[in-house]
Amino acid sequence: MAGESGPQFKDVPEIETEELKVALINQDEELESRARFEGENNLAHKIDKGRGIGRLVMRFWQNGIAKNYYRQREINESRKRIRESQKLYSEASDSEYREYKRNVCKTFLMEAEGAIDPDRGDRRESLKATNPGLHAAVKDLVERYADGRITDREDLNREFSRIMDGLAGGEYSKGKHLSVNNIDEIAIKARHNFENLATAAESVNSEFNHAESMSKVMKGFDVLYGKRNTDTIDPHYNKVDKVVDKLSRTRVGSLVSHETLALATGAAACVATVASKRALRTACLIPGLGSAIYATAEAGVQFEDNRARAQRDERYSREYDGSQKERQRMKETLYSFQKSEDLKNSLNTRISAIRDKMGRGEAVTDTEVNSLFNFVARTQWCLRQEGSKNPVIAYTSEIKAPKEQLELLNAMVEAKKLLGEQGMNDLTSRLDKSSDIMRNVDDSLRESVEEATKRAKRAKVLTCAGKFGAGLATGLAIGVIAQEVSAAFDPNVQGIFENSANNNPGAKLTACCRLAKRFGLKGDASPVSAYMDVNADKVIDSSKDIDFVKAKDGSYTMMQNGKEIAKGLDWDEDTGRLTQASYNKLASQGIKIGNGKGVRFQVPGTKTEIAKTSVNVSDIKKEVGTNGVVRAHRSFWWDNDTSGIYENNELAGYNYTDPQTGLHGFVTGMTNAGSIHNGKMSEFSQLARDGKVKLFISLSKDTQSTPIEVTGKLLRNGQVAFVPEPGSAAAACFDASGNFIGKYAEIAQVIGQNGSDITYAPFATAVGRGLDGVVPMFKERIVDTVTDLDVPSYEFTFPDGDTILPLFFPFTRRNAxxxxxxxxxxxxxxxxxxxxxxxxxxxxxxxxxxxxxxxxxxxxxxxxxxxxxxxxxxYCSPRVKEGKELQLGQEMDYFAEKLREARGDDYVAKVQQSIESAEKLKNLRSETKAVITIPVYSLGEYDNIYHTLETYAKQENVNFNEFTIALCVNQKQTLDQLTPEQSAARDRTLAEIERAKRDFPQLNIADFQLNGHGGLADFSEYLSDVTMSSIQKATSEGRVSRDSDILIIRNDADVRHMSKNLVSSYLKSMEQNPKTPIFNGTIFYGIDKGAEAPGFASVSMIERMEDMIGVIEGTKVHTVGINFAYRAKHFAAIQGSNFKPNEVWRNSGIAGYDDLKPGYDLEDAFSYAFDRRWNRSGNPDDHDIMDPDTRMIVRVGGASIDSDVVRLLTPYADTDHGGQSVMSDAYGQGEFKPRPDPSIAANFSETIPDPDDPDFETKFKPVADQFEREISSRLNHIHYSGSRLDRAMRWFFGLDDMGGMYTIVHDPNYRLPHTPDREFNGHFFELTDNGKKALARAIRQRWGDGSGGIHNTLQRAIADNEWI
Amino acid sequence: MNDDASLNNFIMDLINEKNLPGLTDERKAEIANEMQDLLIEQINRAIVDVLPDEVLDKLNERMGQPDFDEAEMQKIVADSGIDVEKITADTLVRFRAFYLGTE
Known part of the structure; x- marks a missing residue:
């Protein structure tokens, strides 16, 4: 024992101890997979050799019975071999296999991303909880070795085996295929650590404390159990395997061998295949046919099996065992692999280069750091594919794979560490973004593989059809068409569609004409004569006899059998049609061609219908950019799914024919003023105006990095046209019929450009045949190889040849x-x-x-x-009813007249008095373009109003004389009802307004006071009437032009922050959308409260996004609260606030009608004028093409406000997560309440636990409950849509699909159990467990590390003075 | 006239129009049979080339089932939304042009 005064053990210096972790890894899955792989290989080998059983198997191969028998036998032999040898890979030596297991364990114990793959089914758990007995026994064993109680390593290993045999069980019991890291290595480390501690104690003359020392040594000790699954590309059970496996576990099955079961099962399967009476009879009676049917079915399975085998061979650097043709076929269907060694070496090379420089004290360049980062990103992406069906990393062999993977992971750890040292702190976020980009690149590269697989599938269908000896079309269809085609070419044959008698001399023409019309045929079936009307006076017998000969004067002469029929005809070479005058001329001679409209016909002697022009090779090179002129990088994709399930706003390409300007391509599914797609927003028209919508044409998959660029032109109707220059390379990608024949035509948004490098996000893509289609026009030659992605680029040259007609996009419409x-x-x-x-x-x-x-x-x-x-x-003025243009002065007069009628002379007098008291309203400036109306609650806004006015004083890019701020100061009480405190508060508010007037002379502040004029809604409405009347006064007195346009912007007095361009953005939007009556910006609630109240912030963000989606789609007119505007003349034309004045909800005193009502009223009135509620054409699809000029509401980009959150956060917090939603409380306010107690919000904070926290559910419950309550409340409310909320949540959660994240209670007709009133306190939206975790992750991602999310972005913007 | 006969007649017309010398009726019939198989295969190929992916997948899936037969195959194709008649007609016209050398 240590003496009282001598050195204690605690004085012993800290010694770094090695981590002690024992790994037990169950590889039974790999064993089974390996057995199947070996078994199938062995069988294939024997069959190919054609010896012994091979011949026998071959005899039965086609019917598939013996195949399964022998397959199972081979698998069993392999399984037996593995179990006996305890080696998965027979080719490995003992030492190699020990090394393999050791590396499997090391990789398993690594904490780095990619070390284990949950997607593949890998798992890792501590035995401390699941098998404490085993854990304690192993720990005790290690301790005994560490302190010398066991000295012999053999004794150690023997004891470990004894423990495993005795205490292990289940998945890690004896007989399982386990990889265990050497216990003696762990024990030796422990001993080493123990001895070091003893030495350290000795060095300070301390009393050595055995127990404390051992405790330190074993501090991090753990026994981890894991399950390692097989590669997803490994051979899996086929149907027979599954049945055999199941049967073998039954009592009967256990009595017979796997081979016998396989034989029985295989036979049963075969019998089942031909079990239908017809097939069975056929199989019996017609030798070969039954087996042919089965073989066809089997071919599909065989193809998939072979493909999996080939993929595994490729992954482990083996040559696929098959014929050259088969190898080629398989190669086409495989994804390309990256060698692990290459990835590791590339990383290490870059790391070494940087480390060397650092060692020499030289500066490391950004290029070097970026190069390393790019490679890390690429490698990370490759590692993330390991658990997928299509991994992309290849290894030298299976046995070396763990070692190579371990080395690669170590290189990644080192690289990430180095990047951190170089100041790249937000590595995770950067890598995630890069991974997304890589995925997009990968997707496009993989398409070729998918196409090859598709080809194989097509071939299979053809084979199947051939086996049936039948056509894919029914015999009836073929017969009918054959008859009709015969009739078209032989006057003696009557077509099925023919009504005329055989003797009708025009029979041939009629049949041909109908055939052509019915099937839209070209070529031989659509000669000129095919369109000739048999009822015309003159009938042409044969198309072959017709010639058009160009005369010297440039006109054409129509000839038949060398005889002139008509001359002086004109042919429009651009359209390929006769001119109308020529049709008339023919008709005057008794010859009628078609209906005289739109008939295109062929000029004999030319093979194509197009004019010939030449294109310079240099132009093509420039456009294609083979010398690095243009280098394209694809960023995220907009909604561009081609899976066949499309959502409401999925994008689609269309062609459009304008009689004046010809053919155009454009994208639909986007609203012109902006859309949310794939969780991101795009303002299509604005982008087009800015020249950022372009068409990128690639001629092949390999040249996608150097596409041809065509800039879109915005048309008046909001569509964007892409019209390549005639004779250009882009135009060459469209054939004579206008079909796209390049590989990809991507309509895209340009999101970045750096010199010749351009980054874009595709909206919609047309896929053509690619080089196969273009090849008659191009000759290709590889001129360069882009090393990063191993993508060759091409140089194209034109042969003497043809080009182009108008543009036509073969996009397919996507039905929502x-x-x-x-x-x-x-x-x-x-x-x-x-x-x-x-x-x-x-x-x-x-x-x-x-x-x-x-x-x-x-x-x-x-x-x-x-x-x-x-x-x-x-309520509407005559101009609204008639759909006429509105004039400000005229509509203001209408408003004034109706206001007096509705409210009476006294009310109007009061309004005029208010105007008189507010100088800036009384003398509204002639330049006025906007009036900002702000109701000011005199008893509650004294802390806010000055700052609010300051935010307007700091507006940029605006002429301050162009807007006036109208303030209506009021409280519910009359002056004599105010307490002294209330009087003081009121005085303070008024003083703050005066201070702002002095400090911000540039502002036109027009304030007037009321006393006892009701709640917020009441005096807001009065403010509206005053503002409107002041404009009427100005226009009637000639101070403001009667033809001008004024916007009324509604805001509140408690702005916290505001974008600097709020006013200018509104004015710009007003000019750009001359017919739109309503505008709105974005509202945030308490940007700075995000971290403090992340649950609330997430709800408000989702709600805002839902709102934004609705507005952008044009499906929601929601002028909630603040930050919206309406055009004065439109509002005047519906009598302003007197539109439908007697609505119950308006007079019920609830908050909100003053803001929501103007939006609804304008919509109700003008939806007719804009013809949005009725389809003029009767075509229900017409509403899809919305004229941007007639949008009811437009979202104003760049006009955002951060509003005071206290009044909303207070009810959120005050309910203690057990009661109402914010929305219910907001409606419950009724009147404009005194300011809520800010202390509740001030003291409020929410914590978001880690989803992996064992107590996650309990800790997250308050936030999850409130989230569910808030979303339920919004679903219950008529202004919110579940679809939009779903999309908003997708955006917030960062998920493509919210499936499995929540449930909504609804009745069989999908009706929601909404409550009839606005109050809602229940749940019918509920997050699943996964949904709760996903929400927590999303919130933590946004507010956890301060690096993600719009709130943080905005906070930075505020800090950087980008926001006011 | 049944459906096979229509197709056979179509082909026989072509052979006659081609007017190759030295063909006996028996040899013509043999050629017509061979051509018929060829023609059906071409029609099949033209149809398969335009079949939507999901239909192709469905066919591949169904082909492995014991109760799959010719009628179902044709029904799936007929229901796929492609204009089988147009494709067939187009192929016949092309075939005719190819055979007679008019293209």
């Missing part, structure tokens, strides 16, 4: 899933809860949930003109 569901459901649904009570709009979103919403297609159909007139039209 919700369309069919909606229509179907609407037929059955009959419910509604009308927003205004008078009528309901049934609406079913793309998830199938039913709502009532103001913008459903069904709603548009339901409201007839008569109903509109009765309900809305009575």
């Amino acid at each position: 899933m919700n369309e069919s569901r909606m229509r179907h459901a609407i037929e059955e649904a009959d419910f509604g809860r009308g927003r205004r009570g008078g009528y309901g709009y049934d609406y079913i979103d793309s998830l199938g949930y039913q709502y009532t919403d103001g913008y459903s297609e069904d709603g548009r159909r339901k409201v007839s003109r008569e109903e509109w007139e009765r309900e809305f039209g009575v």
Whole structure:
């Protein structure tokens, strides 16, 4: 024992001890996989050699019975061999296999990403919890060796085996194929550590404390058990394997061998194959046919088996065992691999170069760091594919794979460490982004593999059809068509469609004409004569007899059998058609061709229908950019799924023919003013205006990095046209019919450009035949190889030849899933809860949930003109009813007249008095383009109003004379009802306004006061009337032009932050959208509260995103709270706030009608004028093509406000997570309440636990509960759509699909159990366990490390003074 | 006239129009049979080339099933949404042009 005064053990210096971890890894899965692999290989080998059983197998091969028998036998032999030898790989020596197991364990114990692969089913767990007995026994063994109680290593190993035999069980019991890292290595490390501690104690003359020392040594000790699954590309069970496996576990099955079971099962399968009476009879009666049927079916399985085998061979650097043709076929269907050694060496080379420089004290360049980062990103992406069906890393062999993987992971650890040293701190986020990019590149590269697989599938179908000896088309179809085609070419044959008598001299022509019309045929079936009308006076017998000969004067002469029929005809070489005058000329001679319109015909003597032009090779080279002129990088993809399931706003390409300007291509599925796609937003029209929408054409997959670029041109209707220059390389990618014949035509948004390097995000892609299609026009030669991706680029040369006609995009229209569901459901649904009570709009979103919403297609159909007139039209000015242009002065006069009628003289007098008291309203400036209206609660905004006005004073890019700020200061009490404290608060508010006036003279602040004029909604509405009346006064007095345009922007007095260009953005948007009545910006609630109240912040962000999606789609007019605007003349034309003045909800005193109502009113009134509720054409699809000029609401980019969160956060926090939602509380406010107690919010904080925390569920419950309550509340509310919320959540969660993340309670008709009133306190939206974890991850990602999320971005913007 | 006969007649017409010297009727019939197989294969190929991926996958999947037969195969194709008649007609016309050397 240590003496009282002598050195204690605690004085012993800290010694770094090695980590002690024992790994037990179950590799039974690998054993089974290996046995199957070896067995199949052996069988294939024997069959190929054709000796012994091979001949026998071959005899039965086709019917598949013996194949399974012998396959199982070979697998059994392999399994037996592995179990006896305890080696998965027979080719490995004992020492090699020891090394293999050791590396498997080392990799397993690594913490680096990629060390274990959960996707593949790998798992790792500590035995401390699951088998404490075993854990304790192994620990005790190590301790005994460490302190010398066991001295002999053999004794140690023997004791370890005894422990394993005695205490292990289940998955790691004796008989399992286990890899265990050498226990003696661990024990030796422990002894080493123990001895070091003893030495250290001795060095300071300390009393050595055995127990404490051992405790230190064993501090990190653990026994970890893991399961390592096989590669996903390994050979898996076939159907017979599965049955055999199952049977072998039964009592009967255990009595017979696997081979016998396989034989029985195989036979049963074969009998089942021909079990239908017809097939069985056929198989019996017609030798070979039955087996042919089975062989065809078997061919599919065999192909997949072989492909898996070939893929594994490629992965482990073996040559696929098959014929050259078979090898080639397999190679085409395989993904390319990267050698692990190459990846590691490349990493190490880069690491060494940097380390060397650092060692020499030289500066490391950005290029070197970036090069290392790029390679790390690439390697990381490769590692992430390891558990997928298509891994991309290849190894020297299976036996060396663990070692190579370990070395690669170590190189990655070193590289990441070095990048950190070089200041790359946000490595994880950067790597994630890079991984996304790599995935996109990978996707495009993999397409070729998919195509090869598709080819193989097509070949299989053809083989199958051949086996049946039949056509894929029915015999009837072939017969009918054969008859018709015969008739078309032989006047003696009557076509099926023929009604005329055989003797009709025009029979041939008629048949041919109908054939051509019916099937749209070209070439031989569509000669000129095919279109000639047999009823014409003159009939041409044969198309072959027709010639058009060009005369000296440039006109054409029509000849038949060398005889002139008509001359002086003109042919438009651009369109390939006769001119109308020529048609008329022919008709005057009794010859009628088609209907005289749109008939294109062929000029004999030319093979194509197109004019010949030449293109300079140098131009092509320049455009293709083979010398690095253009280098393309693809970023994220917009919604561009080609899986066959498309969502509402999926993108699609269209062609469009304009009679004036010809053919154009464009993208639909995007609204012109902006859309959310794949969780990202794009303002299509603006992008096009900025020249950022382009068409990128690639001629082959290999040249995608150097595409040809065509800039889109914005048309007046909001569509974007891409018209290549005639004779250009781009134009050469379209054939005579306008079909795209290049490889990819990508309509894309340019998101970055650095010199010749361009980065873009594709919206929609057309896929053509590629070089196969273009090859008649191009000759290719590889001129360069891009080393990074091993992508060759090409030089193209034109032969003397043909080019181009107009552009046509062969995009396929994508039908939104919700369309069919909606229509179907609407037929059955009959419910509604009308927003205004008078009528309901049934609406079913793309998830199938039913709502009532103001913008459903069904709603548009339901409201007839008569109903509109009765309900809305009575309030509208004549110009609105007639759909005419509005003039500010005229509509203001209409407003003034109706205001007096509705409210009376006294009210108008009061309004005029308010105007008189506010100098800047009384003398509204002639330049005025906007009036910002702010209701100021006199008792509650004294801390806010000055700062709010300051944010306007700091606006940029705006002429301050162009906007006025109208403040209406009011409290519910009259002056004599105020307490002294309230009077003081009111005085302070007024003083703050005066201070702002002094400090910000550039602002036109027009303030007036009311006392006792109701709650917020009441005096907000009054402020609106005053503002409108002041504009009317100005226009009637001639101070403001009657033709001008003024926007009324609605905001609050408690702005915390604001974008610097808020006002200028609104004005710009007003000019760009001259017919739009409503505009809105983005509202954030408490940017700085994100970290403090992340649950609340996530709800508010999702809600805002839902709102934004709706506005951008044009499906939601939601002028909630603040930061929206309406055009004064539109509002005047519907009588302003007096539109439908007697609505119950307006007079119920609830908060909100002053903000929501203007939006709804304008929509109700102008939806008719804009023809959005009725389809003019009757075509239900017409609404898809929305004229951007007639959008009801436009989101204003760059106009964002961060509002005070206290009044919303307070109810969120105050409910103690057990009661109402924020929304319910907000509606419950009724009147404008005094400011809520800020101390609740100030003291409030939420913690978001790690999803891996064992107590996650308990800790996260309050946040999850409130989240569910808030989302349920919004779902219950008519303004929110489940579809949009789903998309908003996808964006927030960072997921492509929210499947499995939440459940929504609904009835069999997908109706939500909404409550009839606005209050909602229940749950019908519930997160699943996975959903809760995903939410926690998303929140932590955004607020956890301060590096992600828009809140952090905005906080930085505020810190950098980019926001006010 | 049954459906096979229509196709056979179509081919016989072509052979007659081609008017190759020295062909006996028996030899013509043999050639017609061979051509018929060839023609059906070409029609099949033209159809397979335009079959949507999902239909192709469905066919591949169904081909492995014991109860799959010719009628089902043709039904799947007929229901696939492609214009089988147009493709067939187009192929016949092309075949005719190719055989007669008019293309």
